[in-house]
Structure formats: C-alpha cells, structure tokens
Amino acid sequence: MIVNKKIITKIEGEATLKLYKKNEIIEFAQIEFWQYRGIEEFLKNRHYLDACVINPRVCGICGHSHLIATAKAIEDALNIEITEKAKILREITLGLEIIQNHIKWFYLTLYPTIKKIDFFKAFEFSKEIAKIIAIIAGQFPHNSYAIPGGVTCDLTNLDILKIKNSLKKMFDKYQNVIDIKGDSKDLENLFNGISKELGKSINKFLVLGDNLYFKSNGDVEFVKEEQSISFNKNVLYKDEFVEVGPLARNLNNKLIKVIYNSYKDSIYTRIFARIYEVNLIFKYLLKIIDEININEKSYIKPKNCSGTGIGIVEAPRGSLIHKVEIENEKIKNYEIIVPTQFNLSNGTKNKPSAAQASLMNENEKFADFIFKCFDICAICVSH
Amino acid sequence: MHSKSKVIWIDGVSCYGCSHSFYNYPEIKELLEKIELIYHPLLPSNEFKFQRCDILIIEGAIKNNFLRLDFDLIELISKLINLSKKIILIGTCSVYGGIFGEGVLFNKENKGKFFKYKDKIISIPGCPPHPEWIAYAIEMILNKKRLILDKENRPKEIFSYTSHMGCVRNEYFEWKIDAKNFGEKEGCLFYEQGCQGPYTHSSCNKILWNEVNSKPRAGTPCFGCTEKTFPKKNLFKTETFMGIPANIPLGVSKRAYLTLAGVAKSLKNERLERKLIDDSE
Amino acid sequence: MSKEEKKLEIMKTALNLFAKNGFYNTTIADIAREMGMSVGNMYNYFPSKESLAKELLIYTSKLFGEELKKINEMDISSKEKIKKIVELYFKMAKEEPELVDYFMRVYLSNKEIFANGCEGMLCVSAFVTEIMIFFEEGVRRKELKNQDFFAAFGLFMGYLGGLVFLFREGILGKDIEEYTNSVSENIYNALKI
Numbered sequence A: 001m002i003v004n005k006k007i008i009t010k011i012e013g014e015a016t017l018k019l020y021k022k023n024e025i026i027e028f029a030q031i032e033f034w035q036y037r038g039i040e041e042f043l044k045n046r047h048y049l050d051a052c053v054i055n056p057r058v059c060g061i062c063g064h065s066h067l068i069a070t071a072k073a074i075e076d077a078l079n080i081e082i083t084e085k086a087k088i089l090r091e092i093t094l095g096l097e098i099i100q101n102h103i104k105w106f107y108l109t110l111y112p113t114i115k116k117i118d119f120f121k122a123f124e125f126s127k128e129i130a131k132i133i134a135i136i137a138g139q140f141p142h143n144s145y146a147i148p149g150g151v152t153c154d155l156t157n158l159d160i161l162k163i164k165n166s167l168k169k170m171f172d173k174y175q176n177v178i179d180i181k182g183d184s185k186d187l188e189n190l191f192n193g194i195s196k197e198l199g200k201s202i203n204k205f206l207v208l209g210d211n212l213y214f215k216s217n218g219d220v221e222f223v224k225e226e227q228s229i230s231f232n233k234n235v236l237y238k239d240e241f242v243e244v245g246p247l248a249r250n251l252n253n254k255l256i257k258v259i260y261n262s263y264k265d266s267i268y269t270r271i272f273a274r275i276y277e278v279n280l281i282f283k284y285l286l287k288i289i290d291e292i293n294i295n296e297k298s299y300i301k302p303k304n305c306s307g308t309g310i311g312i313v314e315a316p317r318g319s320l321i322h323k324v325e326i327e328n329e330k331i332k333n334y335e336i337i338v339p340t341q342f343n344l345s346n347g348t349k350n351k352p353s354a355a356q357a358s359l360m361n362e363n364e365k366f367a368d369f370i371f372k373c374f375d376i377c378a379i380c381v382s383h
Numbered sequence B: 001m002h003s004k005s006k007v008i009w010i011d012g013v014s015c016y017g018c019s020h021s022f023y024n025y026p027e028i029k030e031l032l033e034k035i036e037l038i039y040h041p042l043l044p045s046n047e048f049k050f051q052r053c054d055i056l057i058i059e060g061a062i063k064n065n066f067l068r069l070d071f072d073l074i075e076l077i078s079k080l081i082n083l084s085k086k087i088i089l090i091g092t093c094s095v096y097g098g099i100f101g102e103g104v105l106f107n108k109e110n111k112g113k114f115f116k117y118k119d120k121i122i123s124i125p126g127c128p129p130h131p132e133w134i135a136y137a138i139e140m141i142l143n144k145k146r147l148i149l150d151k152e153n154r155p156k157e158i159f160s161y162t163s164h165m166g167c168v169r170n171e172y173f174e175w176k177i178d179a180k181n182f183g184e185k186e187g188c189l190f191y192e193q194g195c196q197g198p199y200t201h202s203s204c205n206k207i208l209w210n211e212v213n214s215k216p217r218a219g220t221p222c223f224g225c226t227e228k229t230f231p232k233k234n235l236f237k238t239e240t241f242m243g244i245p246a247n248i249p250l251g252v253s254k255r256a257y258l259t260l261a262g263v264a265k266s267l268k269n270e271r272l273e274r275k276l277i278d279d280s281e
Numbered sequence C: 001m002s003k004e005e006k007k008l009e010i011m012k013t014a015l016n017l018f019a020k021n022g023f024y025n026t027t028i029a030d031i032a033r034e035m036g037m038s039v040g041n042m043y044n045y046f047p048s049k050e051s052l053a054k055e056l057l058i059y060t061s062k063l064f065g066e067e068l069k070k071i072n073e074m075d076i077s078s079k080e081k082i083k084k085i086v087e088l089y090f091k092m093a094k095e096e097p098e099l100v101d102y103f104m105r106v107y108l109s110n111k112e113i114f115a116n117g118c119e120g121m122l123c124v125s126a127f128v129t130e131i132m133i134f135f136e137e138g139v140r141r142k143e144l145k146n147q148d149f150f151a152a153f154g155l156f157m158g159y160l161g162g163l164v165f166l167f168r169e170g171i172l173g174k175d176i177e178e179y180t181n182s183v184s185e186n187i188y189n190a191l192k193i
Helices: A039-043 A048-060 A063-078 A084-113 A120-137 A157-174 A185-190 A255-264 A267-291 A339-343 A355-360 A365-374 B015-020 B029-036 B073-083 B113-122 B131-142 B171-174 B254-266 C003-023 C028-034 C039-045 C048-073 C078-095 C097-109 C122-140 C151-166 C176-191
Strands: A002-008 A017-020 A025-032 A223-226 A234-237 A307-315 A318-327 A328-339 B004-009 B035-039 B053-059 B084-090 B121-124
Touching: A002 A365, A017 A365, A025 A355, A039 A328, A039 C028, A048 A063, A048 A318, A048 A328, A063 A084, A063 A307, A063 A318, A084 A120, A084 A157, A084 A185, A084 A267, A084 A307, A084 A365, A120 A157, A120 B029, A157 A267, A185 A267, A234 A339, A255 A267, A318 A339, A339 A355, A339 B254, A355 A365, B004 B131, B015 B131, B029 B035, B029 B131, B035 C078, B053 B073, B053 B131, B073 B084, B084 B113, B084 B131, B113 B121, B121 B131, B254 C122, C003 C028, C003 C039, C003 C048, C028 C039, C028 C048, C028 C176, C048 C078, C048 C097, C048 C122, C078 C097, C078 C122, C078 C151, C078 C176, C097 C151, C122 C151, C151 C176
Parallel strands: B004 B035, B004 B053, B053 B084, B084 B121
Antiparallel strands: A002 A017, A017 A025, A223 A234, A307 A318, A318 A328
C-alpha cells in the first residue's frame, strides 16, 4: 500500500489529504487541518455585541452565516424576539450569501479541478449578489447589520424595489447556469467523460437549521464533538457520521429526489443539489420580499443580560452551530461547530465520514474533484 | 511588447475576506488580464514555487509556528519579500495584525517584523479593504505612477479621508442629534452607538461599498476597521469620559470641539428632531 | 473711553442694581440714572434689558471660563485642580459677590429671559466647556470615576452654589474661604475613582 500526502489548496485555507491506495485506487483517506486562529478565545470577556463584528471574520466567504448564527445564539440566550421584518431581511441576506457562495464554488473551486472554464463568470453573479446584500446590510463581505434584537438598517420602499428588481434579474441570468427544469450545459460538460456514479458516500443526512425553506430533521442535542488525529474535532450525530449541506436539505425537492434515486449520494447528485438550490432560494426570496411590512420596527432593545443559547443556521455548506454563554452582557464562553467538521471528520476505514467514504474505492485522479465537491472551508474549520 | 508584470498573492493568517472583497471589483477581469498572476490562494493558478516577482500581495497576518504551503509562514514571507520589487499589504491583518496576529509592517502600534522593507511597501488596510483600493494600488504600480503615502505607508488619495466624510447621517452629526436606537434612519451613531467614522481613515462613504452603500448608511457604526487599533473592545458603544466622547474628530482640539458641540446642541434643528418619514403635515 | 469699556461699565453698574433690587425691579432707566446717562444713550449700547442680561451672562461665563482654563492647563492632579476651582469660586464669591449672585439668582432662576438666543449652553459655553474638559481629563487620567456628566456637574456646582448661597445669606458660621479644604476634600471623595 502506498501513502500519498497531498496539500489541498484553493479551499479558503489548506488541508492535508493523506491517501492510502493500491495501484491508483484509494483505499482509505485521512484529512488534516493544522491551523488554528483562536476566535473563540478572542471573544471571551468581550461584550456580546462585539461577537457581531468578530465572528463574520471567521470566514470571508460565509461570514454572514456566522453573523446570523451569532445573533440567533445571543437572542436565544437573552430570550429576545425580533420582528417579522427583521427576520425576512436576515433570510434575504443569508440566502444571497449561499447563492454567491455556490456560484463561486462551482466556477472557481470545483470546475478547475477537472476542466478549464472562464471562471470570471462567477464574478458576474457574485458581485451583483453582493450588491443586493449591501443595500440591506451596508457592505459585503463583512457587515454587522444583524444584531441581537433585529437589524440596524431601516429600509425605504425604494430600497425594496431595487432589491426586488435585482433579484429578478439575477434569477433570470442564472437560468443560463442551470434552469428551473434542471438543465445545465456547464454541469453536463463537467461530467462529460466522467461517471455520474462517482464518489458515493454514507447516505446519512442531517439538517439542523430551519432558515429559508429548509426543514430540520434532527436535534442539536445529539451533536457531539470528539478528538481526532487533526486539529479540528470530529463531529458526530447520534454517534454516527452524517452529511450536511445542500444535498441533505434538498432531498424533499422532486427534481433532486429523481436524481438521487438514480445516482444516490454520488458527487453528481451532490453538485446538482448545490447548484440547483440557487434556483430554489431565488424563488423563495422573491416570495418573502413581498411579505415585508416596512412599518414594523427594525430593532427592539434586549432586556436581559445573562443566559446561555444556541444559534443554528443552514449556511452555504450545511448546518452551522454557535453556542454562547453570557454573563452580565459579557461573553463567558463561545463555541462554534462548522459544517465542514461534519462532512470532513476523520473516521476509520470501517466507520468513515462523508468525505472519506466518497473517496474510498475511487481512482486517485479524481481525489481533488471528489474532495472539493463538499465545498470545504478550511478557514471555517480553523476558527 | 513588454512582458506582463508578475504578481504573487500570498496568504498569511487570514479569513480570505480580502480576496472575496477584491472579487467584487467591477473591472477584475480586465485588471487580471493585465498581469501575470503566478500564484493566488483561491483563484486558479500554478503550483506555488519561489520565484522573482514584480508585485507581492500579502493578505492576512503573520504568526509564529504557523504553516503555509508546508513552510513556516514567517520564513515564507521573508523569502518572498526578498524576491519581490514592490509589496502591497492588503487588509488590516497584514498591515497591523488585526484579529489574527502581527502585521508585516506594524505590530499594532509598534514596528513589525518586516519594517525595514518599508520603502517598497504600500499599506492598504481595511477589514476587508475596498476592492477599488486594492485595484488602485496594483494599477499605480503597473503604470509607474507616484503614490503619495502617509507615515504608515497608506496612499493619501484613499486614507486622508475619514469614513465620516460623505455619510448620509452627517446632518445629525452637525446638530449633535444622536440616534436613539439601532434600526432607525434618524440620528448620528457617534454619540452612543460607537461609530468611529470621524476619526477613521478611509473613503468608505465617499466611494461606497459594492457601489451602493456603507455600514453607517445601513445603521451600523463604523468600527474603525482600517486602523491599527481594530478591533477595539465594545464596538457598539461610544467610549465616554464623564459623558464626553473619549475620541473626537481628527484634527480638532477638544476645547474647540466641545464648544462647537455645545452651540450646535443648544440651537436645535427642529426638522431633524422629528422622524424623517411619517404621516404628519 | 471706548465703546467696549463703556459697555463693561454699564454691565457692572447693572450687576450691582440687579443684586440690590432684583432683576425684575431694575429698569433701564434705573441703570441710566446710576450711570449718569440718558435713557436714549443707554439704548445705543444695549437695545433692551434682555440683551444686557445676555451679554452679562456671556461676560461672566467667559470670566469663569478663562480662570478655569488656567487651572485645566496646570500640570497637577484632579484632586489639586478641585481645590483650585473651589478656591476660585469662593474667592469670587467674596470679592465679586454681585457676579456670583447674578449667575446664581438671575441666570438660574430666570431662564425664560434667556430663551431667545441664549438657549441651552449658548451663553455659558465658555464656562461649561472648561468644566467638561476638567471632568474628561480626570477620567482619562483614571483619577475620577466615569459617570454621567450632569450627575458629576450637579454635585460639584450644586455644592459650591449652596455654600455661596449660605454665605450670602449670612448663615455660614465661618468665613467661606475657611471651608475650602473640607469642601474640596468632600468633592474629591465624591468624584474620585
């Protein structure tokens, strides 16, 4: 057996992939993240509102999910209710973050592992999507407009009109990437000459967040972290490894279900679910934007100053969990579990994690492709 | 034809927000076609190897015992600095240290590990820096134009402004009307909510983010993210000494500021005391 | 005598009359008579009693403000500054009782006279600004407790005003300046960190 150690880059940070193989076939894989940035320690003894500035800096591509999870965790801890308006605005900005993430991932991260592509296509979308977020949140990346109690902005109908028009325009344009019927030239081209059966995994799915149209199928109480060979901890659900992310949370969609029935949890299904999810989010956002009552309050000042809470959101890569303990407005403890930890845990050959299982028994020339189809965020792992 | 300038974009301890901010630059394609991007941590590029380059762009902080591309980060940066003609530090992390470590040029208030290379460094702080600032620094070097820098090596064309300049809440600042709460169009965020706009060097409110907005315009205070002090503690609360802002606008004496503030507060602007939009006549 | 000097003399005369007969009982004609001027000529200097009252306030505030500024600029601790301010106040109360009287009785009890053009801190800003600077620096130097401005301001000025009032009413057992040390000590103890 040959062991091949390979540094994987272009994943918002780095990871080491150790491949145990026979001939060119991968028998087992181990994934190591070796970096640590200490965000949780940095938060201690700060006012809880500071977390709304620090936590987005966990990640430059999905920092907004961290912001929303932060606000939700603190709201849970301090027993805060927010208005419908604030809820809808958060749904819109978080939904848009997922959209820009998926498009960048498809053209910038995934495609180049297999085929050449004009990756500038990604920016034609992402910069326009970022602009819509900015109308609501001030800027993208790294805004802090969602704070415990609501949102800081106070939009006018002019803003809403602008947002709606841009959403429609981007939704239309996205039909050229993958249309609502599921047809995608770029996806077919990507798999031209590659089996759609590639990279089947553990077939166990978890959804913990209930933002956007997603429905939770689990309880955070059963999520456990355990030490692993790597800096990052393994994350298990009811003592088993699970897959989180777009495939997990869209299995109830008819079209995705059809593909799943044909190819199970292969990387084709996973990639399809991810890029098709963009259409579903666009549709959902165009519906809820009409439900905004502009006269509602944006923010209600919190009354309590101590407590413990959990904030969960479905982030671009899956279920993101923030836990906070607040004492007298100060953060006493903070804990973050990111989706990549679920998908890229280090299990054993007999009990592999989702990413490990999908690599096993495949040709090593597809390693990068299979690995990156989970949309790894090394930087989120090394918070 | 001249060969294209060789650019290496290297990452220290980062969140990659600088890269993702840069992706929003409207002319990114045209700009990247003008250069030869030898290495970038996220964009498609060749495998990393040490080589000479015209411009080295550093994103992220430096830190001891941190591996990057299987090299010790500080050794890696040191080698690259010696191989490059010009260096652009992008982001508050690489200029001052920010959240994650030490800066390349400065370590917060102090000189940084690579201070002796000051002459070939351009600082573009910001968390993240505005895409136009990054593009501007690259273009200025490509076009061999003279950059006027301040004493922290920041281009004055960007950083001699404060983020207060151009803020739509300026009228409230003039009349000393503080925001009563978050989530309202009315009021200035300098007095209660912690806004650092009047003493933060940046052109955020002049050129706007994503071409449409800024944090204070969206009701979020400026956190001074371009400064060596970022991130201060209590970012959503104005530090006051006996009710008086501990930090006052740049360039004015405390006595002059307090006199002016007292006058403005005493002479009320009735239009601004009310809600901007309501059903009243 | 220049116009400014003449104005100052009129203000001082008015101060005396206000202190003696009260603000409302004093007319422009009374002031003119005391100055040996015609009422018509008086109006060349002050178009109304209200304008005279406002200028007096600005004058008094500047006078206090300038003295406070000197103290603020001294390289001494907040504790020592408090003592200097108390000394200044008590000395003024003794040497220029009309001035202190005016400030306390006319300004603080007749706010409506100043409603137009002297709102809020406009006419007393020279004085209030220096008090602000004193407090702000005390907190910055970690000598005074960080608290609401008016809570501190009221404690300091209210206390001094109360003593001056007792002094002017002839109730104080001792000379007011003999209270300097104990009053300074009390103020410092109340404001210190």
